[in-house]
Amino acid sequence: MKILIMCGDPQVxxxxxxxxxxxYQNLEYTVSDNITEGTGLIETLSPDLIILDSYLLDSTTQNIIISIREFSDIPIIILNTIGEIGSKVQFLEDGADECIEKPIR
Known part of the structure; x- marks a missing residue:
């Protein structure tokens, strides 16, 4: 399984x-801390899953999800800041498949 992780928080x-x-010992993963690079990697790597941090400095998560959905149906999991229920609903409506609150337990 190949996963693309787009995350701007080093600790997360x-x-x-x-x-x-x-x-998952056999997992292949690629990391990007910016959206431009990450979006390009989606097209070249063809990952099986995208994990997307809701806190990326170079774009809004909503725009990223919509952009990915224009060309791909790869499952997207959003790492969302705890307690932001409104944004969770919006992410799911925009095309994310799941939202997980961080910090991850």
Missing amino acids: LKDLVLCLKIR
């Missing part, structure tokens, strides 16, 4: 990668 990224490595 570190925790997430550690959890994934422990649970």
Whole structure:
């Protein structure tokens, strides 16, 4: 399984990668901390899953989801700040498949 992780928070990224490595030893993952690079990687890597941090500095998460959905139906999981219910609903309406609150437990 190939996963593309787009995350701008080094600690969240570190925790997430550690959890994934422990649970899925054969997992291939690629990391991007900016949307331009990440979107390009979607097209070249053809990942099976995208994990997208809701806190990326170079674009809004809503725009990213809509942009990805214009050319791909790859499942998208959003890492959302705890307690932001309104944004969670919006992300799902825009095409995300799931929202997980961070910090990840």
